[in-house]
Amino acid sequence: MKKGRLELNIIAMALFIGLLFLFRITFDSYKMKILNLCGIYIILGLSLNLINGFTGLFSLGHAGFMAVGAYTAGLLTMSPAMKEMNFFMKPIVPFLAEVEWPFFPALLMAGVISALMGFLIGSPVLKLKDDYLAIATLGFSEIIRVIFTNTQSLTNGALGLKGLPIYTNIWWSWGAAIFTILFMVFLIKGSYGKALKAIREDEIAAEAMGINLFKHKVMSFTMGAFFAGIGGALLGNLLGTIDPNMFRFVLTFNILLIVVLGGIGSITGTVISAVVVTVAMEALRVLDETINFGFVTIQGIPGMRMVIFSLLLMIVILFYQQGLMGTKEFTWDWFFNGKGFRKTLKKEVK
Amino acid sequence: MRILKADNITMKFGGLVAVSQFYMELNKGEIVGLIGPNGAGKTTAFNMITGVYKPAEGRIFFQDEDKEVDITEYRPDEITKLGIARTFQNIRLFKELSVLDNVLIANHLRLKSDVFSSILRLPNYVKEEKEMYEKSIHLLEDVGLQDVMHEKSSSLPYGKQRRLEIARALATNPKVLLLDEPAAGMNPKESLELMDFVGDIRDRFQLTIFMIEHHMQVVMGICERIFVLDHGVTIAHGTPSEIQNNEKVIEAYLGVD
Numbered sequence: 001m002k003k004g005r006l007e008l009n010i011i012a013m014a015l016f017i018g019l020l021f022l023f024r025i026t027f028d029s030y031k032m033k034i035l036n037l038c039g040i041y042i043i044l045g046l047s048l049n050l051i052n053g054f055t056g057l058f059s060l061g062h063a064g065f066m067a068v069g070a071y072t073a074g075l076l077t078m079s080p081a082m083k084e085m086n087f088f089m090k091p092i093v094p095f096l097a098e099v100e101w102p103f104f105p106a107l108l109m110a111g112v113i114s115a116l117m118g119f120l121i122g123s124p125v126l127k128l129k130d131d132y133l134a135i136a137t138l139g140f141s142e143i144i145r146v147i148f149t150n151t152q153s154l155t156n157g158a159l160g161l162k163g164l165p166i167y168t169n170i171w172w173s174w175g176a177a178i179f180t181i182l183f184m185v186f187l188i189k190g191s192y193g194k195a196l197k198a199i200r201e202d203e204i205a206a207e208a209m210g211i212n213l214f215k216h217k218v219m220s221f222t223m224g225a226f227f228a229g230i231g232g233a234l235l236g237n238l239l240g241t242i243d244p245n246m247f248r249f250v251l252t253f254n255i256l257l258i259v260v261l262g263g264i265g266s267i268t269g270t271v272i273s274a275v276v277v278t279v280a281m282e283a284l285r286v287l288d289e290t291i292n293f294g295f296v297t298i299q300g301i302p303g304m305r306m307v308i309f310s311l312l313l314m315i316v317i318l319f320y321q322q323g324l325m326g327t328k329e330f331t332w333d334w335f336f337n338g339k340g341f342r343k344t345l346k347k348e349v350k
Numbered sequence: 351m352r353i354l355k356a357d358n359i360t361m362k363f364g365g366l367v368a369v370s371q372f373y374m375e376l377n378k379g380e381i382v383g384l385i386g387p388n389g390a391g392k393t394t395a396f397n398m399i400t401g402v403y404k405p406a407e408g409r410i411f412f413q414d415e416d417k418e419v420d421i422t423e424y425r426p427d428e429i430t431k432l433g434i435a436r437t438f439q440n441i442r443l444f445k446e447l448s449v450l451d452n453v454l455i456a457n458h459l460r461l462k463s464d465v466f467s468s469i470l471r472l473p474n475y476v477k478e479e480k481e482m483y484e485k486s487i488h489l490l491e492d493v494g495l496q497d498v499m500h501e502k503s504s505s506l507p508y509g510k511q512r513r514l515e516i517a518r519a520l521a522t523n524p525k526v527l528l529l530d531e532p533a534a535g536m537n538p539k540e541s542l543e544l545m546d547f548v549g550d551i552r553d554r555f556q557l558t559i560f561m562i563e564h565h566m567q568v569v570m571g572i573c574e575r576i577f578v579l580d581h582g583v584t585i586a587h588g589t590p591s592e593i594q595n596n597e598k599v600i601e602a603y604l605g606v607d
Contacts, residue, residue, distance in 0.1 A: 183469060190468035191458050191479060194447070198455045201444035208400065208438075210430035210459030210522050219465060327446060 039173030047227030056200030064141030069229030070236030114229020160243025269325030359408035383573035435524035
């Protein structure tokens with residue numbers, strides 16, 4: 001790392017935190033929620049990008065890991081009284097009934113349990129490749145959902161959990177997002193990250209170069225699951241309500257969309273596209289309502305925003321087939337010498 | 351001193367016997383060739399030695415320091431760690447990565463620090479990484495690729511890609527190097543350069559080299575011993591001049607009326 005870069009990174013970080021303060025003062029609760037979602041989607045996008053983009057494993061199990069994370073954190077943080085209210089069909093298993101953890105350990109535990117699931121699932125499933133791996137992980141994620149729907153005394157089944165304490169605020173969501181970004185940057189720049197990229201480029205050659213494929217794949221998968229669990233936990237404690245249907249495979253595709261749009265194998269790309277997609281999904285909400293042009297009034301069609309959103313996506317992908325960033329990353333050199341001052345988000349991706 | 355021994359290894363794909371009872375010994379410091387018409391099973395023999403395929407019969411032994419190890423059941427990465435590196439017939443570089451990264455990745459197998467010390471940049475990792483960089487840059491200078499070290503590996507001209515693949519294999523610190531058609535697709539001048547290069551790295555890195563090659567000038571010029579495979583069967587074994595005059599070899603290559 002060159003001298004001066006560190007200072008620049010610190011300045012950018014300070015500016016960004018200042019910006020968060022500013023947002024906190026000026027934004028209403030709706031905008032704050034979107035801001036939180038941006039941070040959470042960055043975490044989720046990066047964790048999927050680690051598995052799909054950097055290691056080249058086509059995994060579609062993210063919703064499953066998120067569910068594990070969300071339920072773990074939810075059950076650990078809810079007050080005993082709230083649990084009793086929720087579990088009216090069947091009482092909650094005794095060992096969880098009296099637990100009430102602070103948010104931070106619950107968040108960590110969500111990551112750890114999810115990583116453990118990733119490890120257990122990964123060990124058999126990562127022997128598969130490409131589409132087969134995709135199907136197997138997709139199946140896993142659906143199995144998790146079905147299990148959660150049916151374990152009444154553990155997860156309250158299809159009723160879901162209501163009244164989760166709203167712990168997630170921008171400091172938690174963006175703090176975790178920044179931590180994830182730094183984690184990924186240092187991982188990818190290091191020798192282990194290079195080994196993962198080698199596996200993506202050519203498995204046979206990677207193995208011939210002495211890289212233990214299985215160990216590295218499981219490692220990447222477990223780390224991805226860890227951050228997916230954290231993301232799920234933050235989401236659960238942001239919305240205050242979780243139920244198994246939230247974690248359908250459509251959720252995985254939303255995250256996959258962020259990764260593909262940003263560029264498979266680019267941390268910067270994922271960060272940018274997580275923010276763009278999250279904001280765009282909300283900003284396009286006006287399309288669902290009745291629009292009055294003065295001379296003509298268009299009746300609101302629910303779902304119109306998804307049509308427009310999909311169209312925009314198609315156009316973007318037509319022009320940027322590698323996603324917005326390809327496999328490139330943001331660097332300060334590029335920022336200063338590159339094509340002027342493009343409105344790049346001041347993320348501390350080096 | 352014997353360093354590698356394939357003891358009657360056989361490979362079957364369904365009903366097809368690709369390689370049958372292949373027996374081979376490599377002595378330290380030798381350059382040995384493996385030739386044969388297309389489909390003779392040369393690459394299959396390589397794949398068995400490097401652990402890509404498990405032989406149906408026979409064992410493979412590797413002399414590791416002072417003990418002989420049975421590597422038949424080893425995975426490819428374990429075999430590479432022991433000291434057998436290889437290149438591929440159809441170049442298999444990490445295409446999207448830089449030349450330097452390609453060589454750095456081949457150093458990864460000796461990394462002792464775990465992944466968390468790599469993320470936290472702990473002193474033990476930083477030290478190891480620095481050594482890896484220095485070693486890789488030194489190696490690239492040795493093979494004459496230092497000028498293109500930051501280029502994308504797929505952007506190199508063909509001859510340099512071959513050279514990089516050999517350099518990458520060398521970065522794993524091998525004792526035995528298996529080259530699968532290193533001169534494929536090269537013009538006569540490049541082939542001769544490659545021949546010098548192979549002889550040169552053998553001396554400099556104290557290697558034992560086992561190579562598949564179709565280019566007869568290269569094989570005859572550089573190899574001390576040659577094995578000839580045809581339809582999976584070893585039909586001849588000997589010095590280049592013996593092979594050139596062997597009737598069975600001529601028959602296999604030219605056919606007989």
